[in-house]
Amino acid sequence: MQAERATSEKVYRQADVVVVGLGISGLIAMNLLEKQGISTIGVDGRDRIGGRVASIRTRGGRAFEAGGEFVKPGHKRVLATLEALDIATVPVPEPFGLDVVIHGGTRWEERSPFAEMPASQAAYNDLHGRFRALFTDWGAGGASEAPDEHLSFGGWAAHHATDAHAINRFCRDIVFGMGGRDAAGVSFAAALDYHSSVPHENCEVRSLRIAGGGSQIALRLSNQIAPGKFLLQSEVTSISSTHDAVRVRHRNGEIEASMAIVAMSPALARSIRIDPPLPAQKIQTQDAWIQRSAIKSLIIFDRPWWRDRNLSGHADGDLALMQVLDVSPMGTQEGWLMAFENVDTGLDERHTAGQYEAHAAANLRRYFGEFDNPISDFGAQVWALDPFAGGCGSPLPPGFPISARLGLAEPHGSILFAGTEIARSGWGSIEGAICAGERAAAEALSRLRVTEAG
Ligand SMILES: Cc1cc2nc3c(=O)[nH]c(=O)nc-3n(C[C@H](O)[C@H](O)[C@H](O)COP(=O)(O)OP(=O)(O)OC[C@H]3O[C@@H](n4cnc5c(N)ncnc54)[C@H](O)[C@@H]3O)c2cc1C
Structure with missing residues (x-):
């Protein structure tokens, strides 16, 4: 990726706007501001851009999209962004055969949920x-x-x-x-x-896939920005703000700017020291934020043996592997399953990749029955162990005030906020990341124009 060529440096830099967090939300904001002639610097703690969209490798060396990659038909800002960046979508094929559900120890196979009920x-x-x-x-x-x-x-x-x-x-x-x-x-x-x-007709996960995955959006957005504008491996530790300037301290130096956009989950933003401090209610909301732990894995077999049993390869239930989808590419003999898992399985950083694989295989046996076919390739991303993600999506628990979520999007001095979690629309998804990034960029532009006019 172009952004990876940028090196971190111990410097004092200046820009109109410093964007903290180079996931989709921050990259969208940076891109829109640069197009308007506003000078930006983007800072991220990781050694790559993209945040919770990432293309990683399986143990066999295949590309595997470890984060966001599906789009719902109602995700209008994602679809518009894909079109603008010339990225195709691929319809997720309709499965054939029966889905498997396991709930409360009971397993059943179904074509439509209540065919006989x-x-x-x-x-x-x-x-x-x-x-x-x-x-x-x-x-x-x-x-x-x-x-x-x-x-x-x-x-x-x-x-x-x-x-x-x-x-x-x-x-x-x-x-x-x-x-x-x-x-x-x-x-x-x-x-x-x-x-x-988000207006949508149903609540299914399956709809469209982004060709090459969500990381294509990050890659193409970053390609439109000069590489020297990215500071990677530069975790931001504090931001001090006055009414018309910010000073951002990161692991390798400091940046002065007219304003900052903090584009990340509230659960991560809370580790950045803000001066003057955020109002108590916002701090409480950040503190209460939950990053749900999750593992996404790709499990590849020589052939889709589950189809011999008239099974679609789609399963869900209250096992650790909470959802499985057949994502076998067209034109291959191989069978590909994608699975989502919660880390309350007891698996953590002490476990080896082989143990994750064995664990996934044990769960597949419970869904689809015994199989002899060995797993030919495997890849998994444990998001909860990534210090710059801390997990994924955040369905809020009972007792969490909804108004407080949107309250986190309000500016604090010269600090603006983005990130999918505080989006008005499509929160928790790439759609929300884009909407929040666009909103923050518009806020920054309007402030800068007011200042210029003044
Ligand atoms: C397994 C998984 C599957 C998903 N599937 C889908 C899907 O199919 N469809 C969909 O629409 N969405 C999906 N999502 C959600 C989607 O990927 C996210 O909502 C979206 O990518 C979030 O973008 P963001 O920019 O708001 O946040 P992030 O991508 O989290 O970006 C925040 C950035 O801030 C950086 N950062 C954090 N702390 C600091 C710090 N102190 N200093 C500097 N930088 C810092 C991080 O490194 C990161 O790059 C999925 C997510 C996961 C994890």
């Missing part, structure tokens, strides 16, 4: 209809009454239905779609907020 289907449709009406209303600002912020998503569903199959399926569809795992641990208000922010 009309009562469950009716209860599921009813829950979906009620929820859709509420989040549509909420999104339009028409909700007559704010939901109780202590209510969990699971609690809301259980209050409106008695059919256990319908409740379980509905909770999984909605909560997994948000990147969550446990409906009791996700706030109902957060679910309304999340689903109202």
Whole structure:
């Protein structure tokens, strides 16, 4: 990547705007400002750009997209950005065969969730209809009454239905779609907020894939910016701000600028010392922020043996490997499975890659049955062990005030904020990262123009 040619240096530098965090959100902001003739410097603690989009290698040396790569049809800013950067999308093929679900120790195979359970289907449709009406209303600002912020998503569903199959399926569809795992641990208000922010017809993960993955967006955005503008391996430790200037201290020096854009999750932003300090409520919100632990893995077999059993390769449930998808590329004999896992499996930095692989294989056996085919290639990214990610998506728990999330987007002196977690639209996804970056760049531009006019 072009940005990797930049070297960190012990210097004192100046720019109009310093962007702290070079994930998609920071890169979008930097790119928009540079296009308007504003001088920027981008700083990141890692030795690469892209943040939670990353292309890594499997043990066999294949490229594997370890972070964001799917786009939903309602992700309009992602689709527009892909078009502007000349990046294609690839439809995710419709699976054939049966999906596997394991819940509460019971395993079943299904083509459509309730083919033989009309009562469950009716209860599921009813829950979906009620929820859709509420989040549509909420999104339009028409909700007559704010939901109780202590209510969990699971609690809301259980209050409106008695059919256990319908409740379980509905909770999984909605909560997994948000990147969550446990409906009791996700706030109902957060679910309304999340689903109202992106118009989409269903809550499925599968839709479109970005050709080459989300890291293509980061790569092409960075290619439009001069390499010398990036300072990598330069973790920012403090920012002091006056009404018209900031001083950003990083591991290798200092930068003076008219303003800073901090583009990262609140869970990471809290480790940067801000002077004067943020208001107490914002600090509390940052402190309460949860980065959910996650592993994304690619498991490759010589052939997609699960198809012999009329299985689609799509599975989800309450195992450690919470979701599995068949992502076998067209035109190959190989079978590729992508899996998402929570680190509450007990696996951590003390484990070897081989142990992650064995663990994934054990979970696949529970979903798809015994298999003799050896795993021919394997790759995994453990996001929770990455100090500059600390995990991925953050479905907010009950009791977390929704208004506080957006409050974190408000400027503090000459410091502006971006990052997907505080986006008004599409938060938790690449869409949110782009929206928040665009918003922060617009705020910076309007401040700089006011200053010039003054
Ligand atoms: C496994 C996984 C799968 C995903 N799948 C999808 C998907 O299919 N579709 C989708 O839309 N989204 C997906 N996402 C979410 C999406 O990738 C993120 O929402 C998005 O990339 C976040 O971008 P960001 O710029 O807001 O934050 P980040 O990418 O986290 O960028 C923040 C940057 O700040 C840097 N940083 C942190 N602290 C400091 C510091 N003190 N000093 C300097 N730099 C610092 C970090 O190194 C990082 O580069 C997925 C995420 C993960 C982890």
